[in-house]
Amino acid sequence: MVENPGPLARFQAPFTSHxxxxxxxxxxxxxxxxxxxxxxxxxxxxxxxxVSGWTPPLLRPVAFNLTDFGGxxxxxxxxxVAFERAVSAISxxxxxxxxxxxxxxxxxxxxxxxLTSHMTLFLAQDAVILGxxxxxxxxxxxxxxxxxxxxxxxxxxxxxLIHGQNLRDVVITGHxxxxxxxxxxxxxxYREKLLNHTRGPLVQIMWxxxxxxxxxxxxxSPFWTLHPYDCKNVTIKNVTILAPxxxxxxxxxxxxxxxxxxxxxDCYISVGDDAIAxxxxxxxxxxxxxxxxxxxxxxxxxxxSNVSAGISxxxxxxxxxxxxxxxxxxxxxxxxAIRIKTAPGRGxxxxxxxxxxxxFNNVRVGIVIKTNYNEHxxxxxxxxxxxxxxxISFINVRGQGVRVPVRIEGSKEISVxxxxxxxxxxxxxxxxxxxxxxxxVEGRVIGTIFPAPCGNFDQYNEQGELVKHAxxxxxxxxxxxx
Numbered sequence: 001m002v003e004n005p006g007p008l009a010r011f012q013a014p015f016t017s018h019x020x021x022x023x024x025x026x027x028x029x030x031x032x033x034x035x036x037x038x039x040x041x042x043x044x045x046x047x048x049x050x051v052s053g054w055t056p057p058l059l060r061p062v063a064f065n066l067t068d069f070g071g072x073x074x075x076x077x078x079x080x081v082a083f084e085r086a087v088s089a090i091s092x093x094x095x096x097x098x099x100x101x102x103x104x105x106x107x108x109x110x111x112x113x114x115l116t117s118h119m120t121l122f123l124a125q126d127a128v129i130l131g132x133x134x135x136x137x138x139x140x141x142x143x144x145x146x147x148x149x150x151x152x153x154x155x156x157x158x159x160x161l162i163h164g165q166n167l168r169d170v171v172i173t174g175h176x177x178x179x180x181x182x183x184x185x186x187x188x189x190y191r192e193k194l195l196n197h198t199r200g201p202l203v204q205i206m207w208x209x210x211x212x213x214x215x216x217x218x219x220x221s222p223f224w225t226l227h228p229y230d231c232k233n234v235t236i237k238n239v240t241i242l243a244p245x246x247x248x249x250x251x252x253x254x255x256x257x258x259x260x261x262x263x264x265x266d267c268y269i270s271v272g273d274d275a276i277a278x279x280x281x282x283x284x285x286x287x288x289x290x291x292x293x294x295x296x297x298x299x300x301x302x303x304x305s306n307v308s309a310g311i312s313x314x315x316x317x318x319x320x321x322x323x324x325x326x327x328x329x330x331x332x333x334x335x336x337a338i339r340i341k342t343a344p345g346r347g348x349x350x351x352x353x354x355x356x357x358x359x360f361n362n363v364r365v366g367i368v369i370k371t372n373y374n375e376h377x378x379x380x381x382x383x384x385x386x387x388x389x390x391x392i393s394f395i396n397v398r399g400q401g402v403r404v405p406v407r408i409e410g411s412k413e414i415s416v417x418x419x420x421x422x423x424x425x426x427x428x429x430x431x432x433x434x435x436x437x438x439x440x441v442e443g444r445v446i447g448t449i450f451p452a453p454c455g456n457f458d459q460y461n462e463q464g465e466l467v468k469h470a471x472x473x474x475x476x477x478x479x480x481x482x
Contacts (some may be wrong), residue, residue, distance in 0.1 A: 002375050003122060020332075024104055024413050027287045040364065042408050049339070050073050050108075050166075052380060054121070056102040056104070056124070057100075057102070057122060058100065058128060058136075059098045059099060059100050059120050059171070059173075059421055060098050060099050060100040060118075060119075060120050060121065061093075061096050061098070061099070062090075062093055062096060062097075062098075062099040062100070063099065063100040063101075063102055063163075064086055064089060064090070064099065064100070064101055064102065064383050065102045065279045066079065066086060066102065066103050066104065066108065067104065068080055068082070068086070069081075069082040069083075069085040070082045070085070071083075071086075071103075071108060071223075071307070073104065073105070073106020073107055073108050073127075074106070074107065074305040075106075075107030075109055075130065076109065077109060078109055078110065078111065078132065079108050079109060079110045080110045080111040080112075080113055080137075081342050082110075083101075083110055083113040084113055084114075085369070086101045087113065087114060087115060087116050087119070088100070088449065090118070091116040091117075091119075092118050093118070094117060094118050097118065098117070098118025098120070098169065099118070099119060099120075100119070100120040100121075100122055101119065101120070101121050101122065102122045102124070103121070103122065103123045103127040103129060103174070103177060104124050104127060105124045105125065105126035106126070106127060106128070106233075107128050107130055108127065108128065108129050108130060109130045109132060110129060110130065110131065110132065110161075111131075111132050111137035111138065111264040112131075112137070112138055112139060112159050112160060112161050112162070112163060112200070113161075113162065113163070114163050114164060114165075115162065115163070115164040115167060115170055115172075115205075116167065116315075117167045117168045117169055117170065118168070118169045118170075119167075119169075119170055119171070119226070120170075120171040120173065121162075121171070121172045121173070121174075122173055122177075123173075123174030123175070123176075123177020123178065123179070123216055124166070124175055124177050125174075125175040125176055125177060126177070127174065127177035127178070127179065128177065128178045128179075128180055128435045129161075129162075129177075129178070129179045130182055130424055131179075131180065131181040131182050131183075131202070131222070132178050132182075133160040133182050133184075133185040133186070133275070135158065135186075135189075135195070138159060138167060138200055139158070139159045139460075140157065140158060140159070140197060141156055141157055141158070141159045142156055142157075143155065143156065143157060144157075144257075144318060145285065146227065146230075146257075146258060146280070146281030146282065146285050146286045146288075146289035146291065146318070147281060147282045147285055147286070147288050147291040147316070147474070148282065148285035148377050149283070149377035149378065150197055151191070151198045151281070151283070152195075152197075152198040152199065152250075153195070153196060153197050154339060154378075154403050155197065155307050156197055157197055157198035157199075157200065158186055158197055158199055158200035158222075158223075159200050159204070159307035160199065160200045160201040160203055160204035160227070161179070161181055161200065161201075161202050161203065162179065162202070162203045162292055163203075163204050163205075163206075164205045164206065164208055165206045165207055165208070166206075166207050166208060167205065167208040167209075167211075168209050168210050168247055169210045169212070170205065170207065170208065170211050170212070171211075171212045171214075171327065171377075172203070172212070172213045172214075172216060173212065173213070173214045173215050174215055174216050175215065176215055176216060176217055176240070177216055177217070178216070178217040178218075178219060179202060179203065179216065179217070179218050179219075180218055180219050180220055181202040181218075181219070181220050181221040181225075181252065183199075183202075183220040183221050183222040183223075183243070183296075184220065184464070186199050186222035186223070187222075187247060187248055187249055187251075187263070190249055190250075190370045191247075191249070195391075198223070198309075199223035199250070199421050200222055201221060201223050201224045201225065201226070201227040201255075202218055202221035202222070202223075202224075202226065203218065203225070203226050203227070203230050204224075204228075204229065205227075205229070205231055205234075206228075206230060206231070207229070207230050207231070207384050208228075208230040208231050208232075209231060209232040209233050210232075210233050211228065211231055211233070211234045211235070212234075212235045212237075213226065213228045213234075213235070213236045213237075213239060214235070214236070214237040214238050214239065215237075215238045215239070216239055217239070217240040217241075217242065218241045218242070219237065219240075219241070219242040219243060220242070220243055220244075220248070220251075221243060221251050222476065223251070224252045224255045225241050225243070225251060225252060225253050225254065225271065226239075226241065226253065226254045226255070227254075227255045227257060228254075228255075228256055228257065228259050228262070229257045229258060229259070230257070230258045230259065230291055230422075231259050231260075231262075232259070233261045233430075234256070234258045234259060234261070234262045234263070235262075235263045236254060236262075236263070236264045236265075236267065236302075237264075237265050237266055237267070238266045238267065239267045240267070240268045240269075241253040241254070241267065241268070241269040241270070241271060241275075242269075242270055242271070242274055243270075243271040243272045244273065245270060245271070245272055245304065245305070245306040245307070245333075246307065247272065247307060248271065248272030248273075249272060249273070250255060250272070250273050250357060251271045251272040251273050252271065252273045252274045252275070252276075252277050252292045252464055253267075253269035253271045253274070253275040253276055253303070253387075254267075254269070254275075254276045254277075255274075255276075255277050255278075255279055256276075256279070256293055256296060257280065257281075257292050257293065257316075258279070258280045258289070258291035258292065258293055258319055259278040259279060260292075260293070260294050260295055261295045262293075262295070262296045262297070263296075264276065264296075264297070264298045264299075264301070265297070265298070265299045265300050265301070266300045266301075266440045267301050267302075267303075267307075268301070268302050268303075269301065269302075269303045269304070270303070270304040270305075271282075271304075271305060272305075272306075272307060273305065273307065273308045274305055274308045274309050274310075274311075274312040274339075275301075275303035275304065275305050275309070275310050275311065276298060276301075276303070276310070276311050276312065276441050277309075277312040277313070277314075278293050278296060278312070278313045278314075278317070278321055278324065279293065279314070279316045279317060280292050280293045280318060280319030280320055280321055280348065281316060281317075281318045281319040281348075282316040282318060282346075282376075283316075283318055283345050283346060283347070283376055283377055283380075283381035283382075283385070284318075284338075284345075284347075284382060284385075285318070285377065286316060286317070286318025286319045286346075286347070286348065287318045287347045287348065287385065288318070289319055290319055290332075291319045292319045292320035292321060292322060293317075293320070293321045293322075293324075294320070294321070294322045294323050294324075295323050296323070296324045296374075297324075297325050297327075298311065298325070298326045298327070298329070299325070299326070299328050300327075300328045300329075300426050301328070301329045301330070302329075302330045302332070302336055303329065303330070303331055303332075303334070304331070304332055304333050305331075305334045305335060306334060306335055307332060308335060308336065308339075309333055309334065309335065309336035309337065309338065309339035309368070310329065310331035310334050310336070310337045310338065310363075310383075311326055311329060311331070311337070311338050311339070312338075312339045312340070312341065313339075313340045313341070313350055313353065314339075314340060314341040314342045314346075314350070314373065315341040315342055315343060315346070315373040315375065316346075316348060317342055317350060317387065318346045318347050318348040318350050318385075318387075319322060319348055319349045320348045320350075321348070321349070321351075322333070322349065322350070322351050322352045322353075322481060323352045324352070324354070325354045325356070326352045326353075326354070326355045326356070326358075327354075327355070327356040327357050328356075329357070329359070330359045330361065331353075331358070331359070331360050331361070332360075332361040332362060332363070333361070333362050333363075334362075334363045335363070335364050335365070335398075336363065336364065336365045336366075336368050337360045337363045337365070337366045337367065337402075338355060338356070338358065338366065338367045338368065338394075339367075339368040339369075339370070340353070340368070340369045340370070340389070340392070340482070341368075341370045341371075341372055341373040341466075342370070342373060342387045342389070342414070343367075343372055343373045343374045343375070343376075343387075344371075344372075344374075344383050344384070344386055344389045344413060344414065345372065345374075345376055345381040345382060345383050345384070345385050346383070346386075347385035347386070347387060348386065348387050348388075349387060349388040349389070349390075350387065350388070350389050350390075350392070351388065351389070351390045351391045351392075352391050353391070353392045353393070354392075354393045354395070355392075355393065355394045355395065356393075356395045356396055356398070357395075357396045358394070358396070358397045358398070358399075359397075359398050359399055360397075360398070360399030360400075360401075360402050360405075360426060361399060361400060361401060362400070362401035362402075363399070363402055363403075363476050364402075364403045364404065365402075365403065365404045365405075365407055366397070366399060366402045366404065366405040366406060366426060367394060367397075367405065367406045367407070367408070368408075368409075369392075369407070369408040369410070369416055369419075369441070370409050370413065371382075371387075371389070371409060371410055371411050371413075371414040371416070372409070372411065381467070386413050386414050387414060388417075389410070389414065389415075389416045389417065390416075390417040390418045390468070391417075391418045392416070392418070392419045392420070392443075393419075393420040393422070394419075394420065394421050394422070394424065395420075395422045395423060396422070396423045396424075397421075397423070397424040397425075397426060398424075398425055398426065399426040399427060400426075400427035401429055402426050402427065402428055402429065403428070403429050403430050403435075404430070404435050404437060405424075405426040405428060405435060405436060405451055406421075406435075406436045406437060406438075406453075407437040407439045407478065408437070408438050408439070409437070409438075409439050409440075409478050410439055410440030410441045411439070411440050412440060412474075414440075415440045415441065415442070416440065416441040416442070416443075417441075417442055417443070418442070418443055419441055419442070419443030419444075419457075420443055420445075420446065421443070421444075421445045421446070421449055421453060422445070422446040422447060422449070423446075423447060423449070424449035424450065425449070426450065426451065428451060432479075434449070434454075434477045434479045435451050436451050436452065436454050436479060437454065437477055437478050437479060438453075438454035438455075438456040438457075438476070439455075439474075439476040439477070439478050440474050440476070441456050442456060442457070442470065443456070443457050443458070444457055444458045444459070444460055445457045445458070445459045446460045446461075446462065447460070447461065447462045447465070453479060455471035455472065456470050456471070456472065456474075457470055458470050
């Protein structure tokens, strides 16, 4: 650990106040990664048998082991039927409080399977659910109604490895067992344009409520890793999500999509796209579906995204996004730290978004708001459906090794309104003007911040007294050279 202290250990004053905030979280999350890495030798998973003496827990009135239904954890035998039989047995126990399926230590190869209500899926410490790589085993599903398009291809899409629809009271947990999508073959086929349908997520829960996902590791998803869609009352806690930071396309960590009342906390995410991306539908389909993402808390995270962003909202946000709090987050070794992205044609809104206690370590751009992310499902969108962006706050932002701390790129059609910066001190790597970049944005700066803001903001002192009016809210000084 001395030779590789990790991102937090490299922080110097004035970042000592954040060291205390993140110390425990960082140690815990990086320890989980080192433990994960310890299970591999030269990139190959060590194959182990069932650990003797393992006592399965009991979190429901009735519990089963996967072996009770013929499961074989040798990494070769296909266990889809065993999972389906177990879920079927648990579905009959609703009146008794449901049932629990214990997955013992071992490698449990399977094709996609569905969950049922009032079910706990419990993975032992050395249990690994492996997704079969041959796409012929993955069922096709209709395009999401708020997308109208498979996302990568028109028409249907592949389902997820672990799936659930119209469920209530579902728990996926364990002693940090793993769900592994074995996405490498999917990524290769995607790059070589060998797939005719959109890749499937690793875990997708749709139209469901009272969902808890905790104390597990998710890795190497074919596509988005964890996708709650139109769900209510979702808790995601103590989850590690991993994929290669390069050459693992679209492996977002968590994508809350038209979700309400959601908590994401105490997680470590290092993936090949956005660590978290809040969504709510795509262009005219999302507008028609009309289900916003709202009342979401994201806190106590360590995240990394070398090709995209740590925490994103959008770009598919046509149903609206509101009342989101992101706090106590470290973003390290990433292309962007915080990103809000949208475009003409999206419609919808992003408002009442609060970022608090953020730390950036070696990121190219710290905060990005982009309003011309022009990717559309088809030609049927309304180019005059302009999204509304307002009431966005950034409070207590620290960092080092940041090339461009802020880039807010509004437009004449989509201006960014009521943005607040307070208590910001970010160490920069590029000594040039316009490292705080703005276009068509208005708001306020409270107190002294570093680097100095662009002229688009009213400036107030710590007592809330106006010191200087904005020069012009439409000043444009976006510089893509840095």
